[in-house]
Amino acid sequence: MLMDPGKMAVIALFAFSMVASPGPVNMLLMASGANFGFRRSLPFLLGCISGFLLVCLATALGLGTLFTTSPVLQLVFLGVSLLYILYLAYRIATSNPEIVESADRPGYLAGLILHPLNPKAWVAVIAAYSQFISPDTDYTTQVIVIIVIFTLIGLPFNSLWCYGGNLLRRLVTAPRLMRLINVTLALLMLVAVGIALMQADFIAPLRAAGMQ
Helix, strand or coil, X not given: CCCCHHHHHHHHHHXXXXXXXXXXXXXXXXXXXXXXXXXXXHHHHHHHHHHHHHHHHHXXXXXXXXXXXXXXXXXXXXXHHHHHHHHHHHHHHHCCCCCCCHHHCXXXXXXXXXXXXXXXXXXXXXXXXXXXXXXXXXXXXXXXXXXHHHHHHHHHHHHHHHHHHHHHHHHCCCHHHHHHHHHHHHHHHHHHHHHHHHHCHHHHHHHHHHHC
């Protein structure tokens, strides 16, 4: 047996709480669906899934340990990720629903780099591995099971967020109201990132730097 069914159910609940909840990626998927439609957002959606798999693999290979043990690396990661997320929030908040150019549409590459620069993704994967991987069972097998569970839950729920934005696109026809929705999604994305940072050890280096 790959893993106890009860343990797999607990992992699934944990994955649901991490993947289905509002976060920077889901907010961006919703914004993409609202501004470009579901079909034209599919490359971005698939890129997000692929990027999460990269985080899972990198953590399994030990990169997650570097984040928890190297304050310098944490600070560099925080700086890069926050700058990128602020840039994305600005793009969402200032996007013009009346002028939607295909060149402005986020593609596969934009989705691919999003999770590796998303603190919430690293927090979720590191927590999953530390809580659910047992030294008594084959490490690789457990990693594969966790990745499969996260993917099976992440793909449909990420798609739902994107499709929810597509529904907004159909329901909201007033450009002014659409701009307000874009600003709201951008603010929610920033709030979600802030909550993830406060709940994780990623914020510790900033506190330490402030004490020096």
